[in-house]
Amino acid sequence: MPGLYARGEFELAGFAVGAVERSQIALPAKQRMENGDVIIGIASNGFHSNGYSLIKSVLESQNIELNDPCPWNPQQTVAINLLLPTKIYVNTLLELLRSGRVKGAAHITGGGLVDNIPRILPSDLIAKIDMSTWPIPDEFLWLASAGSISASEMVNVFNCGIGMVLIVGRKDVPYVEAHLQSRSERFFKIGIVEKPKTDSTEKSESEQVDHNKVELENLEVAFQQENKVVPTLSNANHVNRKRVAILISGSGSNMLSLIHSSKKAASVYEIVLVISNVETASGLLKAEEEDIETSV
Structure with a gap:
């Protein structure tokens, strides 16, 4: 990572591997997914430690340093905002997943919605996401504007406000929503699972799995800022x-x-x-x- 590690320095990282008993329902339960299943998105609390190389590049282009006020939240410094710990959903979701009411769950990390949702879908279904169903947080709007980053690239790099996605059968939606409300989570019904439109072009099974698994509606509209005041260098820090x-x-x-x-x-x-x-x-x-x- 340029600008992070000096010569002779290294990073120590750890990880955990989960185990599921054979008697329990393993996720994603692709065989249970069907046309019309509902996609619920749970709100993120920021960048979730992803896309920082791009963020760093945009900050440098704007001559913003780590101890400067944050352009999208002037009450904090840039450093404090970027060091905000990633929201972890285990306490919210563990009981819900054990209930069997969720068919699939995807943590939206690097690669955004476009790269992470396909991991939990069967080959014959796609995710249709309506980007207008939740408010894009200020940090993502500012980054897109200040860095001249296209909406398409934003959703391929960042979570854009959705940190976790659940796939739920229609009849189980009220139960899941009630559970999330009881845990004070912000969530949105962001789309549905459906069969892809027929394509005259023949594709191999691997191509069907890897491509066109997520359709995004209202993508450009979601990043339009005409109706929302987003802090910028001119109105946040240069007053x-x-x-x-x-x-x-x-x-x-x-x-x-x-x-x-x-x-x-x-x-x-x-x-x-x-x-x-x-x-x-x-x-x-x-x-x-x-x-x-x-x-x-």
Whole structure:
């Protein structure tokens, strides 16, 4: 991971493997899934530790540092927000899964909805997801806007507000919803399982499993921000910034430090003019390269 590990450093990670008794129902129960089953999405609490390379790239492009106020939540620093522990659903779901009312469960991690839901579907069914059925959280809207990231790429990288997906038979939906409400979970009915439309193009079984398993409706609409105020660099961190002019007479080395500092998200000032009493001062050219007006 560039920018994370120095030479000689390493990461220690652990994992756990679950075991299911033969007498219990193993998930996903693909043989029980059928046309019309309901897809329920349980809300995430953030990025869930995925897509951080892309997040880091966007933050750097916006000159935002870890200790700066978070663009989508100015009450926190970027570091505090990104270090928010991933929401774990075991306490919410363990009893529910043991009840046999859930046919499949997918944790939405790296790869987003598009890559994770297909893992729990049989080859003859697809997931049809309506992206307008839940509000896309501010952090994902900001990232898409600031990084000029397409809606298609967003759902292929991030959870976009849905951390866990359940596939439930129609008759069991009220039971599952009541259980989730009792655990104070935010959840949404985000789609259904259905048979794919017939395709005249012949495909192998492996191709049917790997491709076109998730259809997304209202994808672009979900990421439109006309009706929602999303914190940006201009309205979250640059409010009431002081407009400053700098007087130089030489190379402007101190001027450059001030300019670079002003471009950080937490800056309370912006450099709007560089003035020099020396017409040939090299600092004037440097200011122009930073798109700042100059005057002699």
